[in-house]
Amino acid sequence: DTAVSQTPKYLVTQMGNDKSIKCEQNLGHDTMYWYKQDSKKFLKIMFSYNNKELIINETVPNRFSPKSPDKAHLNLHINSLELGDSAVYFCASSQGTGGTGETQYFGPGTRLLVL
Amino acid sequence: GEDVEQSLFLSVREGDSSVINCTYTDSSSTYLYWYKQEPGAGLQLLTYIFSNMDMKQDQRLTVLLNKKDKHLSLRIADTQTGDSAIYFCAESNDYKLSFGAGTTVTVRA
Numbered sequence: 001d002t003a004v005s006q007t008p009k010y011l012v013t014q015m016g017n018d019k020s021i022k023c024e025q026n027l028g029h030d031t032m033y034w035y036k037q038d039s040k041k042f043l044k045i046m047f048s049y050n051n052k053e054l055i056i057n058e059t060v061p062n063r064f065s066p067k068s069p070d071k072a073h074l075n076l077h078i079n080s081l082e083l084g085d086s087a088v089y090f091c092a093s094s095q096g097t098g099g100t101g102e103t104q105y106f107g108p109g110t111r112l113l114v115l
Numbered sequence: 116g117e118d119v120e121q122s123l124f125l126s127v128r129e130g131d132s133s134v135i136n137c138t139y140t141d142s143s144s145t146y147l148y149w150y151k152q153e154p155g156a157g158l159q160l161l162t163y164i165f166s167n168m169d170m171k172q173d174q175r176l177t178v179l180l181n182k183k184d185k186h187l188s189l190r191i192a193d194t195q196t197g198d199s200a201i202y203f204c205a206e207s208n209d210y211k212l213s214f215g216a217g218t219t220v221t222v223r224a
Contacts, residue, residue, distance in 0.1 A: 043158075043214040045213075090157055104160070
């Protein structure tokens, strides 16, 4: 009965590879997010989708492409991985469009290490 | 992030009170949040406060908001070893949360 789940939990890969991270929420929420947490624990939003529509797209390299097949899923595909992409990626969801009083529920994170 | 600032570390003795401080820049933020991250885990919402409130209390947690100074604090009474974690302050604007860098709280016996 996990609320927000991510796969894989750990991902170790070579520079230049293409990889995907998946996120699913079973809370019936309309909005999902991807955040990146760097080695200094700094957490920054990357993307947000509301009902499969992109509503937030921060300054993120276009090697990162989010895809939302339905409102319960938000996947993150990364092309041509670079060393600087190593981080923990968190998925989150909220009932509404987030921020103004909406609680965001976070997944456990995907720890990506690029060698 | 540059919009939300927190001190990075706090060490507190078990049983004492912890106070974590945060300053933010966006005066239009309607809600301010405190999240907790335990080692190897995701973020857990602890509490939030609406911008027209000065204080909110929830069991051992007390949030104080000084809107004039854009200063937010979280007080944890009777700090326990299970409170050791990173605490993130966040403000909401434009449908997204902007987080501080997190305060690592270490509880010593």
